[in-house]
Amino acid sequence: MKNKFLNYLVFIVTLCFTNITFSQNSVTNTGGLVTTVQPKIMVIPYTKDGEDLRTVLEEDPNKRIAITKIKEGFDSRGFTTVDFIAKLKAAKDNNAFTSDNQTDIKSQIIQMSGADVYVQAEVIVDKGGSGNSVKLILTGYEASTGNSLSNKVGESGKFYTDDFNKLASKAVESCVEDFLNVMQAKFTDIVNNGKSVIVDISFDAGSQYNMSSEIGSDGLPLSDQIEMWMEKNAFKNNYHIQGTTDLRMILDDVKIPLKDQTTGNNYNPNKFALELFKFFKGLGLQPAKDIKSNTIYITIK
Amino acid sequence: MIPHKKISVLLFVVLMITTVSCSKKTLPTSEVNFLSGNDGTITMRAMGSGQKQEDAINDAEKNAFNVILFRGLPQSEQKIALIGTNESEEIEKNKQYFEKFYTQMRYKTFVMSSIPVSNFKKQNGGLKRLAIDIKINLVALRKDLEQNNIIRKFGF
Numbered sequence: 001m002k003n004k005f006l007n008y009l010v011f012i013v014t015l016c017f018t019n020i021t022f023s024q025n026s027v028t029n030t031g032g033l034v035t036t037v038q039p040k041i042m043v044i045p046y047t048k049d050g051e052d053l054r055t056v057l058e059e060d061p062n063k064r065i066a067i068t069k070i071k072e073g074f075d076s077r078g079f080t081t082v083d084f085i086a087k088l089k090a091a092k093d094n095n096a097f098t099s100d101n102q103t104d105i106k107s108q109i110i111q112m113s114g115a116d117v118y119v120q121a122e123v124i125v126d127k128g129g130s131g132n133s134v135k136l137i138l139t140g141y142e143a144s145t146g147n148s149l150s151n152k153v154g155e156s157g158k159f160y161t162d163d164f165n166k167l168a169s170k171a172v173e174s175c176v177e178d179f180l181n182v183m184q185a186k187f188t189d190i191v192n193n194g195k196s197v198i199v200d201i202s203f204d205a206g207s208q209y210n211m212s213s214e215i216g217s218d219g220l221p222l223s224d225q226i227e228m229w230m231e232k233n234a235f236k237n238n239y240h241i242q243g244t245t246d247l248r249m250i251l252d253d254v255k256i257p258l259k260d261q262t263t264g265n266n267y268n269p270n271k272f273a274l275e276l277f278k279f280f281k282g283l284g285l286q287p288a289k290d291i292k293s294n295t296i297y298i299t300i301k
Numbered sequence: 302m303i304p305h306k307k308i309s310v311l312l313f314v315v316l317m318i319t320t321v322s323c324s325k326k327t328l329p330t331s332e333v334n335f336l337s338g339n340d341g342t343i344t345m346r347a348m349g350s351g352q353k354q355e356d357a358i359n360d361a362e363k364n365a366f367n368v369i370l371f372r373g374l375p376q377s378e379q380k381i382a383l384i385g386t387n388e389s390e391e392i393e394k395n396k397q398y399f400e401k402f403y404t405q406m407r408y409k410t411f412v413m414s415s416i417p418v419s420n421f422k423k424q425n426g427g428l429k430r431l432a433i434d435i436k437i438n439l440v441a442l443r444k445d446l447e448q449n450n451i452i453r454k455f456g457f
Contacts, residue, residue, distance in 0.1 A: 036456075036457045037457070038456040038457055039456060039457060074455070076341075076440070077454075077455035078454060078455060079455045079456055173339065173340075177378035177379070178378050178379075178380060180455065181378075181379070181380070181381050182381070184453070184455055184456075185381060187453070187455075187456060187457055188453055190457060191453070191457055258457055
């Protein structure tokens with residue numbers, strides 16, 4: 001009798017302890033409501049040869065106006081963008097720039113900002129006898145893959161005015177809505193067909209394995225094992241192999257879902273990398289994983 | 302000997318079939334053209350037909366909305382359809398919304414102006430038709446579609 005009571009007590013205490021330990025924090029618990037993680041978008045100016053991305057906005061008010069108007073377009077759709085100037089300032093304060101190469105500076109700012117999508121705005125001022133005009137080239141890219149999301153050219157039309165700020169503003173107005181519509185169509189495609197990640201699989205210098213090592217219970221070459229796994233696990237069987245050598249395999253476009261298909265929770269490259277990690281472990285390999293933005297690096301020891 | 306009554310019925314049926322076959326068909330059209338647009342509005346010229354002028358105006362307005370929602374309008378900022386090109390599927394999916402939108406004429410709340418610009422008259426011997434210039438509040442329409450989960454908000 002006493003033993004039975006003791007058993008019940010132990011059971012209840014264990015249950016309470018487990019619940020408290022593993023339950024979601026009451027402060028952050030939303031009762032199963034999942035909000036989709038939105039992409040981070042940053043609008044940056046285009047720089048020509050000899051221009052510095054860090055100073056180009058200070059020197060050219062037309063570019064500042066164009067960028068602000070583009071951000072306004074995003075705001076009008078209820079979307080908040082990452083502020084380029086604020087990120088630039090933070091990067092300067094942290095001495096984040098390790099080189100003076102403009103390509104490096106651009107990629108460093110994009111990487112530091114954590115932007116998933118960046119929009120590049122090129123402002124072209126055209127002065128002529130029949131009036132002045134401003135043209136705008138807007139290009140939206142997925143930061144991780146470089147895939148183009150939307151492209152538009154806007155024109156202010158020719159006017160007999162020197163108010164280039166107003167012309168820049170008109171050029172943006174002429175194309176920003178269309179630009180956002182195309183971008184939204186691409187986002188909808190991502191929701192339906194998954195987002196792209198890059199998977200880079202290589203070997204440690206001292207590794208005894210390579211891509212043709214016959215491995216696993218069925219003794220198939222490792223590259224084929226990887227492809228078979230991708231076939232099953234890439235979202236809607238959608239993946240693209242850029243190339244395979246004996247020491248490396250690059251999948252430059254692997255689609256992963258935005259939401260976990262079973263739980264409905266947000267899904268991200270980390271979770272996909274974990275699945276990949278488990279797969280290599282299952283083959284009896286010793287993998288190491290590293291994730292930078294939407295690129296997954298797997299190194300087999 | 303075929304009775305006269307039977308011949309009369311047969312003739313009547315043949316006459317009816319001929320009349321129906323040769324009558325002018327009224328097919329749904331999207332005679333809607335872009336006029337201008339800025340700052341979240343779009344102005345179009347749309348054709349509509351009907352027994353009365355009021356019916357023709359309503360028809361033209363509905364045609365304009367149909368084009369914006371299910372076709373997109375070249376030359377405008379809404380080149381892509383706001384909802385999608387498969388209108389029967391979209392309307393079926395959101396029956397309640399479109400019942401209110403079209404049958405109960407909720408679409409009128411997005412019309413900023415609707416001005417007849419042609420005479421209400423028969424064209425090619427068919428139904429009476431007229432043209433209107435209609436200005437639509439595109440921002441409000443998009444917001445409404447987003448709030449009612451007909452289209453996705455900007456982003457994922």
